[in-house]
Amino acid sequence: MSTRKSSQIDLQCQFCQSRGESHFSELPEDDLEVLSSHKSCVAYKKGQTLFYEGTRPMGIFCINHGKVKVFKMGSNGKEQILFIAKPGDFLGYRSLLSEEFYGASATVLEQAAICFIPKSDFFTILNRNPAFFQKLMKAVCKELGVMEEKMAQLAQKSVRERLAATIIMLKETYGMEGDGSDVIDIALSREDLANIVGTATETVIRLLSEFKSDGLIALKGKKIEVIDAQRLIHEADFYA
Amino acid sequence: MSTRKSSQIDLQCQFCQSRGESHFSELPEDDLEVLSSHKSCVAYKKGQTLFYEGTRPMGIFCINHGKVKVFKMGSNGKEQILFIAKPGDFLGYRSLLSEEFYGASATVLEQAAICFIPKSDFFTILNRNPAFFQKLMKAVCKELGVMEEKMAQLAQKSVRERLAATIIMLKETYGMEGDGSDVIDIALSREDLANIVGTATETVIRLLSEFKSDGLIALKGKKIEVIDAQRLIHEADFYA
DNA sequence: CCATAAACATGACATTAATCATGTTTTCAT
DNA sequence: ATGAAAACATGATTAATGTCATGTTTATGG
Numbered sequence: 001m002s003t004r005k006s007s008q009i010d011l012q013c014q015f016c017q018s019r020g021e022s023h024f025s026e027l028p029e030d031d032l033e034v035l036s037s038h039k040s041c042v043a044y045k046k047g048q049t050l051f052y053e054g055t056r057p058m059g060i061f062c063i064n065h066g067k068v069k070v071f072k073m074g075s076n077g078k079e080q081i082l083f084i085a086k087p088g089d090f091l092g093y094r095s096l097l098s099e100e101f102y103g104a105s106a107t108v109l110e111q112a113a114i115c116f117i118p119k120s121d122f123f124t125i126l127n128r129n130p131a132f133f134q135k136l137m138k139a140v141c142k143e144l145g146v147m148e149e150k151m152a153q154l155a156q157k158s159v160r161e162r163l164a165a166t167i168i169m170l171k172e173t174y175g176m177e178g179d180g181s182d183v184i185d186i187a188l189s190r191e192d193l194a195n196i197v198g199t200a201t202e203t204v205i206r207l208l209s210e211f212k213s214d215g216l217i218a219l220k221g222k223k224i225e226v227i228d229a230q231r232l233i234h235e236a237d238f239y240a
Numbered sequence: 241m242s243t244r245k246s247s248q249i250d251l252q253c254q255f256c257q258s259r260g261e262s263h264f265s266e267l268p269e270d271d272l273e274v275l276s277s278h279k280s281c282v283a284y285k286k287g288q289t290l291f292y293e294g295t296r297p298m299g300i301f302c303i304n305h306g307k308v309k310v311f312k313m314g315s316n317g318k319e320q321i322l323f324i325a326k327p328g329d330f331l332g333y334r335s336l337l338s339e340e341f342y343g344a345s346a347t348v349l350e351q352a353a354i355c356f357i358p359k360s361d362f363f364t365i366l367n368r369n370p371a372f373f374q375k376l377m378k379a380v381c382k383e384l385g386v387m388e389e390k391m392a393q394l395a396q397k398s399v400r401e402r403l404a405a406t407i408i409m410l411k412e413t414y415g416m417e418g419d420g421s422d423v424i425d426i427a428l429s430r431e432d433l434a435n436i437v438g439t440a441t442e443t444v445i446r447l448l449s450e451f452k453s454d455g456l457i458a459l460k461g462k463k464i465e466v467i468d469a470q471r472l473i474h475e476a477d478f479y480a
Numbered sequence: 481c482c483a484t485a486a487a488c489a490t491g492a493c494a495t496t497a498a499t500c501a502t503g504t505t506t507t508c509a510t
Numbered sequence: 511a512t513g514a515a516a517a518c519a520t521g522a523t524t525a526a527t528g529t530c531a532t533g534t535t536t537a538t539g540g
Contacts, residue, residue, distance in 0.1 A: 148344065155394055156316065202497090202498080206519085442527095443526095
């Protein structure tokens with residue numbers, strides 16, 4: 001937990017290699033300069049927290065490298081993971097725009113580089129660039145659709161179906177470890193996986209074993225290799 | 241199913257008594273005129289459908305009177321109700337803004353009067369009134385927060401807790417039938433209630449009976465009277 | 481007003497998944 | 511390298527909830 005001074009990184013938005021994936025991808029040069037002007041970019045270690053549920057947002061986080069889980073803590077002390085942010089994703093802008101406190105906490109899953117852009121600069125861009133504002137609106141509306149879908153699945157599908165669907169989703173969203181590999185490029189603990197699926201850790205462990213002996217997946221350490229995507233999709237009960 | 245010609249109603253946005261509750265509340269006179277120009281307003285009967293999941297949105301629906309359930313159909317044929325819209329609420333603008341097909345269906349729960357504003361007029365207002373656009377953005381962001389909360393509760397709470405929480409929510413959102421009454425002003429079938437909570441109809445029936453014999457609620461036909469809000473909140477496991 | 485269907489209600493039973501217990505393996509800090 | 515802690519794994523048991531069956535009440539159209 002040593003707070004290294006050296007964790008500060010020098011990263012200019014203009015030269016950010018993750019920008020292409022982000023909502024910032026089409027911003028003009030001068031807007032990027034505004035963003036960079038008061039920006040700080042920090043190296044985070046696994047387990048460090050970006051912000052806590054119930055606190056006031058002061059700006060947005062932009063992920064340059066690494067993955068971050070965004071979750072709500074239940075009264076039983078169990079986390080429900082809402083989504084996992086990857087390079088190019090923004091965090092915290094939703095609360096900023098709705099003028100509410102953070103509705104969830106965000107914790108780094110793996111070694112990450114994350115920039116922080118103060119609220120004021122973010123709003124400056126928002127005000128002077130209507131196209132950007134519209135793009136963001138569209139993104140939020142899409143996110144809402146995704147969240148509604150997740151909610152419906154949580155209500156209607158069995159744990160087995162949800163786990164299968166989650167593995168498919170992870171494969172599509174976080175891609176593969178290198179070319180020609182079928183190993184999903186994200187290392188999740190069984191507990192985190194359970195907190196995405198919305199079930200107990202033991203249940204995830206059992207179902208992963210089943211999927212493995214059924215030849216649907218293989219387990220490479222903490223990572224999952226998809227062996228039979230078609231049957232996995234079938235398990236998830238897409239079209240049925 | 242008789243499609244009465246008489247179902248067409250003459251309602252001007254300028255004089256709409258539900259406008260105060262809506263996102264249109266602060267629109268200037270000339271914007272209201274644009275909205276009214278190609279608007280149609282129709283009387284719907286219980287069970288009629290405004291739009292179906294998977295179809296293309298052509299405009300927005302604005303509820304003048306009545307209530308509408310918005311739901312997703314699961315592969316098992318069971319509905320998951322995402323929310324229940326009330327007078328002043330908009331429907332369909334989310335899909336319009338994200339340029340997607342409808343992600344859910346909408347069906348009228350009780351005798352309703354609902355206006356339809358074509359896509360083009362809606363976008364006209366959106367483009368010429370930045371304040372309205374911002375207001376809408378804020379609303380969508382809030383909705384996203386609400387949906388995330390619902391998802392977390394679905395994953396973490398028991399059916400009993402969720403039913404209690406739902407009754408509390410209905411009370412807060414749809415208010416009481418007249419003054420001094422504790423009867424929630426919405427008539428939901430047990431099946432619809434089950435589809436909000438995310439459980440089986442029989443389970444809802446059983447739990448309502450329990451709540452009743454425990455003196456938490458009383459059942460006035462299809463409507464629910466809240467007898468002991470405090471204990472109901474406790475059942476819902478808020479702060480615990 | 482009556483017939484019929486839909487909604488409501490309750491019991492019995494099956495199934496799913498959570499919880500508890502315990503042991504093994506991996507990870508990590510010293 | 512080593513000991514402790516965390517993560518993983520598996521079995522046994524229990525609790526919660528879904529499903530099926532059946533009967534009653536309520537709503538509704540002709």
